[in-house]
Amino acid sequence: xxxxVIAAGMGSRLxxxxxxxxxxxxxxxxxxxxxxxxxxxxxxxxxEFVVVVGYLGAMIKEELGDGSKYGVEITYIENPDWHRGxxxxxxxxxxxxxxxxxxxxxxHIFEPAALMEAGSFSLxxxxxxxxxxxxxxxxxxxxxxTRVMVSDGRVVRIGKGLSEYNAVDCGIFSCSTSxxxxxxxxxxxxxxxxxxxxxxLADKGMLKAYDLEGRFWIDIDTEEAFRKAENLLCRSxxxxxxxxxxxxxxxxxxxxxxxxxxxxGIKPDTIxxxxxxxxxxxxxxxxxxxYLPVLLGGLLVQASSVLxxxxxxxxxxxxxxxxxxxxxxxxxxxxxxxxxxxxxxYGWWFSHNGDYLVWVTGYLALTGSLMNSYTAIKxxxxxxxxxxxxxxxxxxxxxxxxxMLGAVLNQLFSLLVILAVIANFVSVRRxxxxxxx
Amino acid sequence: xxxxVIAAGMGSRLxxxxxxxxxxxxxxxxxxxxxxxxxxxxxxxxxEFVVVVGYLGAMIKEELGDGSKYGVEITYIENPDWHRGxxxxxxxxxxxxxxxxxxxxxxHIFEPAALMEAGSFSLxxxxxxxxxxxxxxxxxxxxxxTRVMVSDGRVVRIGKGLSEYNAVDCGIFSCSTSxxxxxxxxxxxxxxxxxxxxxxLADKGMLKAYDLEGRFWIDIDTEEAFRKAENLLCRSxxxxxxxxxxxxxxxxxxxxxxxxxxxxGIKPDTIxxxxxxxxxxxxxxxxxxxYLPVLLGGLLVQASSVLxxxxxxxxxxxxxxxxxxxxxxxxxxxxxxxxxxxxxxYGWWFSHNGDYLVWVTGYLALTGSLMNSYTAIKxxxxxxxxxxxxxxxxxxxxxxxxxMLGAVLNQLFSLLVILAVIANFVSVRRxxxxxxx
Numbered sequence: 031x032x033x034x035v036i037a038a039g040m041g042s043r044l045x046x047x048x049x050x051x052x053x054x055x056x057x058x059x060x061x062x063x064x065x066x067x068x069x070x071x072x073x074x075x076x077x078e079f080v081v082v083v084g085y086l087g088a089m090i091k092e093e094l095g096d097g098s099k100y101g102v103e104i105t106y107i108e109n110p111d112w113h114r115g116x117x118x119x120x121x122x123x124x125x126x127x128x129x130x131x132x133x134x135x136x137x138h139i140f141e142p143a144a145l146m147e148a149g150s151f152s153l154x155x156x157x158x159x160x161x162x163x164x165x166x167x168x169x170x171x172x173x174x175x176t177r178v179m180v181s182d183g184r185v186v187r188i189g190k191g192l193s194e195y196n197a198v199d200c201g202i203f204s205c206s207t208s209x210x211x212x213x214x215x216x217x218x219x220x221x222x223x224x225x226x227x228x229x230x231l232a233d234k235g236m237l238k239a240y241d242l243e244g245r246f247w248i249d250i251d252t253e254e255a256f257r258k259a260e261n262l263l264c265r266s267x268x269x270x271x272x273x274x275x276x277x278x279x280x281x282x283x284x285x286x287x288x289x290x291x292x293x294x295g296i297k298p299d300t301i302x303x304x305x306x307x308x309x310x311x312x313x314x315x316x317x318x319x320x321y322l323p324v325l326l327g328g329l330l331v332q333a334s335s336v337l338x339x340x341x342x343x344x345x346x347x348x349x350x351x352x353x354x355x356x357x358x359x360x361x362x363x364x365x366x367x368x369x370x371x372x373x374x375x376y377g378w379w380f381s382h383n384g385d386y387l388v389w390v391t392g393y394l395a396l397t398g399s400l401m402n403s404y405t406a407i408k409x410x411x412x413x414x415x416x417x418x419x420x421x422x423x424x425x426x427x428x429x430x431x432x433x434m435l436g437a438v439l440n441q442l443f444s445l446l447v448i449l450a451v452i453a454n455f456v457s458v459r460r461x462x463x464x465x466x467x
Numbered sequence: 468x469x470x471x472v473i474a475a476g477m478g479s480r481l482x483x484x485x486x487x488x489x490x491x492x493x494x495x496x497x498x499x500x501x502x503x504x505x506x507x508x509x510x511x512x513x514x515e516f517v518v519v520v521g522y523l524g525a526m527i528k529e530e531l532g533d534g535s536k537y538g539v540e541i542t543y544i545e546n547p548d549w550h551r552g553x554x555x556x557x558x559x560x561x562x563x564x565x566x567x568x569x570x571x572x573x574x575h576i577f578e579p580a581a582l583m584e585a586g587s588f589s590l591x592x593x594x595x596x597x598x599x600x601x602x603x604x605x606x607x608x609x610x611x612x613t614r615v616m617v618s619d620g621r622v623v624r625i626g627k628g629l630s631e632y633n634a635v636d637c638g639i640f641s642c643s644t645s646x647x648x649x650x651x652x653x654x655x656x657x658x659x660x661x662x663x664x665x666x667x668l669a670d671k672g673m674l675k676a677y678d679l680e681g682r683f684w685i686d687i688d689t690e691e692a693f694r695k696a697e698n699l700l701c702r703s704x705x706x707x708x709x710x711x712x713x714x715x716x717x718x719x720x721x722x723x724x725x726x727x728x729x730x731x732g733i734k735p736d737t738i739x740x741x742x743x744x745x746x747x748x749x750x751x752x753x754x755x756x757x758y759l760p761v762l763l764g765g766l767l768v769q770a771s772s773v774l775x776x777x778x779x780x781x782x783x784x785x786x787x788x789x790x791x792x793x794x795x796x797x798x799x800x801x802x803x804x805x806x807x808x809x810x811x812x813y814g815w816w817f818s819h820n821g822d823y824l825v826w827v828t829g830y831l832a833l834t835g836s837l838m839n840s841y842t843a844i845k846x847x848x849x850x851x852x853x854x855x856x857x858x859x860x861x862x863x864x865x866x867x868x869x870x871m872l873g874a875v876l877n878q879l880f881s882l883l884v885i886l887a888v889i890a891n892f893v894s895v896r897r898x899x900x901x902x903x904x
């Protein structure tokens with residue numbers, strides 16, 4: 031299915047944020063609003079876009095180009111009447127859309143899943159589907175939202191001023207071409223808004239409703255909504271597999287860093303490599319064995335662990351995730367772990383005239399650490415499927431934190447013993463836990 | 468779909484192998500013929516079986532029971548007329564089969580995929596599908612095979628003596644209940660064979676043919692066919708991911724061992740643990756450092772590597788594969804690798820007054836070895852999808868072989884250096900190779 035994206039308006043209420051640029055180009059966590067809508071739809075398998083531009087349209091066209099940089103195809107329709115109602119923008123695309131299409135607003139941010147489900151909803155040839163939110167969260171501006179009354183799976187009334195309503199319009203539609211007829215009809219009677227056309231479809235019983243049931247969406251009309259969207263997107267970066275240290279120490283910091291990083295052109299892989307380099311430097315410092323470099327090394331290990339969260343965060347915020355990227359990061363992490371444990375084993379042995387037991391312990395700590403990661407691949411898949419939320423883990427976040435603690439307390443040998451015991455225990459425990467599933 | 472399994476005959480030609488037991492109970496690589504047919508069908512998602520017994524039927528019923536030990540449901544039908552034609556055995560099941568079912572012979576061994584594809588073949592309500600082999604391999608006894616003439620996707624003639632034919636009957640069918648009518652009709656005219664009934668269906672254009680296109684099947688009627696089947700099943704145990712050492716040194720030995728092991732009740736997990744224990748013993752011997760124990764340790768490492776193939780082989784031959792079992796084996800292997808490298812590092816350091824560089828090298832060899840296994844999880848999935856056959860690997864088979872070589876030559880330090888360099892190089896190379904896919 032193609033998607034029609036309406037990006038013709040001026041967005042006067044956001045003028046403080048747009049600096050004489052059209053609202054669809056307002057930057058939200060490293061992507062303009064319209065880019066984010068296009069990339070969200072791309073994640074829902076849409077590959078062809080028709081973008082209606084109006085106010086400062088040339089600027090939008092220059093920014094998005096033909097879509098090849100996003101791996102999609104974008105064609106443009108110009109609407110010189112952008113200052114009039116948005117029905118006109120939709121109607122301009124009538125000539126190029128003769129099959130079912132998605133209709134999206136450039137200022138409505140949402141989850142890909144909402145669009146995917148709208149796309150697989152069963153409809154007859156003439157029906158239009160409106161995605162609605164039957165239980166809007168507190169961050170939805172109910173004063174400004176387009177309210178709808180849904181009855182028996184169909185929208186019956188629609189309007190901003192509706193006093194009786196049970197859902198709000200999310201600005202996401204799966205449209206048949208009958209929408210154009212309804213809009214044209216409205217236009218003849220002086221009604222220039224999209225909602226007007228939708229009301230006409232509703233009157234004929236042709237407007238179905240699909241409730242996105244708690245999935246994320248937001249209409250970005252004000253500076254406040256803009257900030258809300260940023261915070262909500264950032265909060266969604268916390269993963270169910272995140273351990274305690276990651277959730278309460280690393281993420282709060284890494285997300286702050288990622289918010290800055292998304293505004294630069296820095297790629298996730300570059301962040302992975304930077305975090306890896308930091309670990310190598312930490313390993314070198316730890317290998318000196320004396321307190322000051324060990325302390326610095328320990329702090330660097332923790333810093334690297336924080337930065338290690340940023341590659342994935344930036345990738346997700348900018349739609350740059352890839353299987354390869356995640357794996358590349360994971361392999362670098364394992365080598366970083368190995369380097370750090372080697373550094374601190376050597377450092378302690380060298381500075382404390384240690385015997386071979388230091389080496390054996392370091393060796394066991396390394397084995398445990400790598401086996402933790404090895405067994406996690408299967409464990410996380412199985413356990414995540416079976417139970418929501420966090421499971422019994424001894425992840426990299428915890429190991430790195432313990433290393434920092436060991437360095438601060440200058441107790442690297444005890445640390446190695448602890449790592450060796452816990453990491454191997456956790457790995458072997460997984461053999462037992464998974465046997466029972 | 469249910470499966471009807473014909474296990475009523477005596478199999479006089481195999482009497483030398485059956486020792487007064489009915490032919491369906493003849494043991495082939497640890498499973499009786501009829502067990503193997505049932506387990507093959509289970510792999511093709513069949514859960515309900517109707518088994519027709521005749522000659523020594525009580526023995527078969529006692530052996531298979533209600534099927535719960537195979538995770539399926541088995542009901543029995545007795546055919547006291549088992550010495551007459553096999554059409555009678557099929558007809559006995561008429562009462563209990565009123566929907567489409569698979570018809571299988573207890574002495575026809577085949578790949579699950581052949582049955583799965585037969586099951587998903589599109590047929591109308593009255594049609595019967597015969598799985599045929601249009602290009603029978605040299606191990607199919609053409610003198611004894613039931614020959615068929617296929618034209619336009621339909622079987623037109625069928626019979627052992629057919630002089631003109633273009634395929635052979637594999638003894639696997641997807642049947643509608645119209646088969647019973649055809650058999651009944653035949654019976655009235657004195658025709659008691661299944662082939663006779665099939666010819667009647669063919670005459671009415673109701674017998675479709677599906678060519679299994681090179682998939683494995685064999686009809687086990689003679690001692691020769693029996694041996695052929697054993698050898699072919701064993702040969703299929705060589706995996707596409709097998710490295711050079713595995714393919715040409717380990718497998719030929721491990722398959723010979725597995726052929727013995729399948730006849731015992733030893734479970735795959737027990738074999739994994741035995742191989743692991745052998746590795747721990749090897750690690751202990753290597754840690755002594757002096758030549759004799761090191762030599763023994765090295766040989767044990769190779770022995771453990773050979774035995775490590777048997778768990779998977781036995782599991783596949785006896786339909787005992789499980790995701791968990793494969794993973795359990797893999798985790799034990801990693802710990803075995805770690806133990807062996809620790810043993811030989813310590814042994815060399817201790818017996819050669821080595822300095823910390825021995826430990827550092829052992830450390831790098833361990834990292835490389837574990838990272839090899841860590842990266843292989845993704846590498847094998849991606850590369851196997853893209854290209855058939857073997858890829859650039861440095862698997863456990865090769866590493867274990869090198870360790871044996873190092874022990875025999877008493878050059879454990881050089882060995883550690885080689886392991887450290889190659890294993891890490893191979894792991895890092897994968898980052899590069901997969902980036903480009």
